[in-house]
Amino acid sequence: MSEPLIVLTGVTRSFGSGAAAFQALRGVDLEIEEGDFVAIMGPSGSGKSSLMNILGCLDTPTGGSYRFRGLAVESLNRDQRAMLRRHALGFVFQGFNLLARTSAQENVELPLLYRGEPVARRHELARAALASVGLSGWEHHTPAELSGGQQQRVAIARALVTGPSLLLADEPTGNLDTERSREIMDLLAGLNRDQGITVLMVTHEPDMAEYAHRIVRLVDGRIASDTRKAASPAEEGAQ
Amino acid sequence: MIWNALLLALREIRRNLMRSFLTILGIVIGVSAVITMVTLGNGATQAVSDQIASLGSNLLIIRPGQHLGPGRDSAGAAQFKVADVEALRNQVSGLAAVVPVSSKSVTLVAMSRNWSSGVTGTSRDWFATGKWQIAGGRIFNEAEERAGAAVCVIGDTIRRELFGGQDPVGQQIRVKQFSCEVIGLLASKGQSTMGNDQDDLVVMPLRTVQRRLTGSVDVATLMVSVRDDASMDTAKEQVTWLMRERRHIGLGDNDDFAVMDTRQIAETLSGTTKVMTGLLGAVAAVSLLVGGIGIMNIMLVSVTERTREIGIRLAIGALEREVLLQFLIEAVALASLGGIVGIVLATLASIGGAALMHVPYLFNPGINLLSFGFSAAIGVLFGYVPARRAARLDPIEALRHE
Numbered sequence A: 001m002s003e004p005l006i007v008l009t010g011v012t013r014s015f016g017s018g019a020a021a022f023q024a025l026r027g028v029d030l031e032i033e034e035g036d037f038v039a040i041m042g043p044s045g046s047g048k049s050s051l052m053n054i055l056g057c058l059d060t061p062t063g064g065s066y067r068f069r070g071l072a073v074e075s076l077n078r079d080q081r082a083m084l085r086r087h088a089l090g091f092v093f094q095g096f097n098l099l100a101r102t103s104a105q106e107n108v109e110l111p112l113l114y115r116g117e118p119v120a121r122r123h124e125l126a127r128a129a130l131a132s133v134g135l136s137g138w139e140h141h142t143p144a145e146l147s148g149g150q151q152q153r154v155a156i157a158r159a160l161v162t163g164p165s166l167l168l169a170d171e172p173t174g175n176l177d178t179e180r181s182r183e184i185m186d187l188l189a190g191l192n193r194d195q196g197i198t199v200l201m202v203t204h205e206p207d208m209a210e211y212a213h214r215i216v217r218l219v220d221g222r223i224a225s226d227t228r229k230a231a232s233p234a235e236e237g238a239q
Numbered sequence B: 001m002i003w004n005a006l007l008l009a010l011r012e013i014r015r016n017l018m019r020s021f022l023t024i025l026g027i028v029i030g031v032s033a034v035i036t037m038v039t040l041g042n043g044a045t046q047a048v049s050d051q052i053a054s055l056g057s058n059l060l061i062i063r064p065g066q067h068l069g070p071g072r073d074s075a076g077a078a079q080f081k082v083a084d085v086e087a088l089r090n091q092v093s094g095l096a097a098v099v100p101v102s103s104k105s106v107t108l109v110a111m112s113r114n115w116s117s118g119v120t121g122t123s124r125d126w127f128a129t130g131k132w133q134i135a136g137g138r139i140f141n142e143a144e145e146r147a148g149a150a151v152c153v154i155g156d157t158i159r160r161e162l163f164g165g166q167d168p169v170g171q172q173i174r175v176k177q178f179s180c181e182v183i184g185l186l187a188s189k190g191q192s193t194m195g196n197d198q199d200d201l202v203v204m205p206l207r208t209v210q211r212r213l214t215g216s217v218d219v220a221t222l223m224v225s226v227r228d229d230a231s232m233d234t235a236k237e238q239v240t241w242l243m244r245e246r247r248h249i250g251l252g253d254n255d256d257f258a259v260m261d262t263r264q265i266a267e268t269l270s271g272t273t274k275v276m277t278g279l280l281g282a283v284a285a286v287s288l289l290v291g292g293i294g295i296m297n298i299m300l301v302s303v304t305e306r307t308r309e310i311g312i313r314l315a316i317g318a319l320e321r322e323v324l325l326q327f328l329i330e331a332v333a334l335a336s337l338g339g340i341v342g343i344v345l346a347t348l349a350s351i352g353g354a355a356l357m358h359v360p361y362l363f364n365p366g367i368n369l370l371s372f373g374f375s376a377a378i379g380v381l382f383g384y385v386p387a388r389r390a391a392r393l394d395p396i397e398a399l400r401h402e
Helices: A048-055 A078-088 A104-115 A119-132 A148-160 A178-195 A233-238 B002-015 B017-054 B082-091 B125-129 B142-147 B156-163 B206-214 B232-246 B262-305 B307-315 B320-357 B365-391 B395-400
Strands: A006-015 A022-032 A037-041 A063-068 A089-092 A166-170 A198-202 A214-219 A222-228 B059-064 B095-110 B113-122 B134-137 B151-154 B172-175 B178-186 B201-205 B221-226 B257-261
Touching (some): A022 A048, A022 A222, A037 A178, A048 A198, A178 A198, B095 B156, B113 B125, B151 B172, B156 B178, B221 B232, B257 B262, B320 B365
Parallel strands (some): B113 B201, B151 B178
Antiparallel strands (some): B059 B221, B095 B113, B095 B172, B095 B221
């Protein structure tokens, strides 16, 4: 493989200025290969969210460089980053972040709408995405009519529907019970394995991090450890 | 994109139906007020013109004082005399008739009922000049006119008020201290556009009015009808010169009387209604602006309420201008909806108002289009600030918003 999907070099992020300035990231170097499944762990305030926002092109680093597929993200403007998110990234949030009073189908179609896909294709892709997360038959239910686990599945379908190369999941199981959490993690792991989607997940639950191939620990804005787990044949078989 | 944004906007409006309704109320009232005012104003102008035109385009009206209509008092200028009528008849060529008119307000009594009205003293030519039809009986003859006989022709309102269902011809009416015989009934002309009842009058020979009611030989107004084959301008000029001469007005002095032709009168009156229309329209336009501010207010609230939604849209790749467009279209859709409802309401109000005011209902596509366009423009104008606020939101902050 040539250049990795993501290359962070000496990335810093500070908030405020002068004496009140707070350094959330103090120089992070990180490379993520295409097709990897990475969990980012760390205590509160370790800079997980800041790192996630930068990786998700929602925020830009104060210092250092972020190359996504060789593209210097820090030099992109707001709309260019939006275009990058639209075409290459998918987001899954802790709080699901679905549009209220809007059917699952329409929620999933939302990213396609901004891509200008015609109606028939939107319907088709959204239905397929919902089916792939096991929600066939739930297309016309609104978030209020769905359980937490189902809502997160809709959110995953929404992230997947555009065929992104990177899926960013910010505490995807934070609002779910253990059983639902396992279902969601199985789903993410399956997507990573079967469709080759790179998955980047922030979590503070070691159980969930176990699903990843690689665990990056952040402490005080720096990478404290970066361990790769050898894929166990037993786990592969269990799926 | 625009189509989708429009669908989204309509759905958002439907979701908050009550709020949307209250928001557009200002625009609805503004648009309907502007259109109704202008439509009724135009109708009134038209009605005034029509009414005056119905007198014919060949009529000159001569009055003491400098102007006809409000604003200038004719007090001070001398009234006309019967001799003026004769002089005009004999010395100005091309005239069909010269009609003297003197009026007096009186109380009429008949069949033990009474009614306040006006008595018009004039000559027989008055009926033809004013295009009056006779519904029953006859008009006074030359002998009665010359003698100042106690005879009268009454309008339809007088018949209704004094005689009810009975035939008034041959009955007596007491006017002040004398009795006069009703010899004829005028066909109804209905209400005039200025709101006065044209049928509320009693017509007598001029001499009768002068002798028994006004007690003077003055004539208040002269109506001159010009023959169709004669020039109005020439007649007007000749009449003016003759009257100046008879009233001994020096060369450099201004006329102390006014000669108006019907076109001029129409212009004067419709000028007044046009100014009124303009003023009312302007007041109504202010309410449109107020409506716009209401829309801006609600859109700002809406942006705050939907911060999280905006965050989601931005995170999944919506561009700044797409979010801007979405909210702008929502504001424009609200305002335009107000415009449409306003137009419907204005049409109903105008038709009803026109019927009440006895003016014609003239559909004016210009003002309808203009009001609609204006309301949409207000949507753009007042929707821009909230929409820009939405578009400029930081997606991270917006997603965190509760």
